[in-house]
Amino acid sequence: MTTTVPTPESKKPGPSQTGFASWYGPGFHGKLTASGRTYDQGDLTAAHRTLPLGTRVRVTNLNNGKSIEVTIIDRGPFAKDRIIDLSYTAAQELGMIEKGTARVRIEVLDGPVKVEQIRSELDYTLQFGSFAQMDKAMRLKELLNQAFPPSDVSIVRFDKDGGTYYRVQAGVFTDRGAAETRARRMTDQGFSVIIMEK
Numbered sequence: 272m273t274t275t276v277p278t279p280e281s282k283k284p285g286p287s288q289t290g291f292a293s294w295y296g297p298g299f300h301g302k303l304t305a306s307g308r309t310y311d312q313g314d315l316t317a318a319h320r321t322l323p324l325g326t327r328v329r330v331t332n333l334n335n336g337k338s339i340e341v342t343i344i345d346r347g348p349f350a351k352d353r354i355i356d357l358s359y360t361a362a363q364e365l366g367m368i369e370k371g372t373a374r375v376r377i378e379v380l381d382g383p384v385k386v387e388q389i390r391s392e393l394d395y396t397l398q399f400g401s402f403a404q405m406d407k408a409m410r411l412k413e414l415l416n417q418a419f420p421p422s423d424v425s426i427v428r429f430d431k432d433g434g435t436y437y438r439v440q441a442g443v444f445t446d447r448g449a450a451e452t453r454a455r456r457m458t459d460q461g462f463s464v465i466i467m468e469k
Contacts, residue, residue: 286378286379287377287378288376289375289376290352290353290354290355290374291353291372291373291375292353292354292357292367292372292373293350293356293357293371293372294356294357295318295358296312297359300312302428302435303428303437304316304318304344305425306324306325306344306345307405307409307426310345311358312358312359312360313358315340315341315342315360315361315364316341316342316343316344316357316358316361317330317341317342317343317355317356317357317358317361318344318347318348318355319343319347319354319356319377320346320347320348320354321443322343323422324343324345324422324425325422326343326379326380326381327340327341327342327343327379327381328340328341328377328379328380329378329380330355330375330377331375331376331378332367332374333374333375334366334373335365337366339361339364339365340380341357341358341361346425347428353372354375355375395442395443395444395445395446395466396443396467397441397442397453397454397464397465397466397467398465398467399411399415399439399440399457399463400438400439401429401438401439402436402439403434403435403436404437405437407437408426408437411439412425412439415439415441418441418457418460419441419442423442423443424440425439425441426438426439426440427439427440440467447466450466451466454466
């Protein structure tokens with residue numbers, strides 16, 4: 272006889288999102304992620320545009336019913352038709368390596384996540400700098416943590432012309448006017464700010 276013990280997350284499910292997942296692997300293995308953690312394609316991790324870094328989610332492949340739990344450590348994916356970028360091992364567990372993408376459901380298991388944080392798109396965010404060196408981006412992030420909730424400040428990896436850059440961004444704004452107001456306030460404090468439309 273098998274007894275199933277309900278877990279806390281099964282008693283109180285968090286916000287969920289449905290869409291397409293992709294995966295990233297060898298090309299990014301060993302590089303730093305937006306959380307400052309080194310990406311290991313063997314770990315059960317993922318990238319999401321809006322969920323706070325460190326959030327744990329359950330991802331279910333709606334094509335075959337397989338599920339896995341991963342931790343959000345990075346920002347992405349940047350293709351508009353995808354909602355989450357899984358590590359190689361996570362994608363392998365879900366049986367989606369060969370096809371490359373799969374329709375999935377994401378369920379938040381922990382973390383102070385609001386429904387609006389699991390949308391597939393941000394509206395506006397403020398960018399405070401773009402650096403070729405991760406340590407410079409980390410120093411700016413630490414400074415911005417004093418002005419924004421730490422979960423609202425992120426380092427977004429950006430690859431261009433064979434180089435890797437790290438963009439430091441903060442804030443989530445659904446209204447451009449609110450983004451402009453906060454940008455002016457931060458400019459008055461000596462920061463260089465660009466409003467980014469997502």
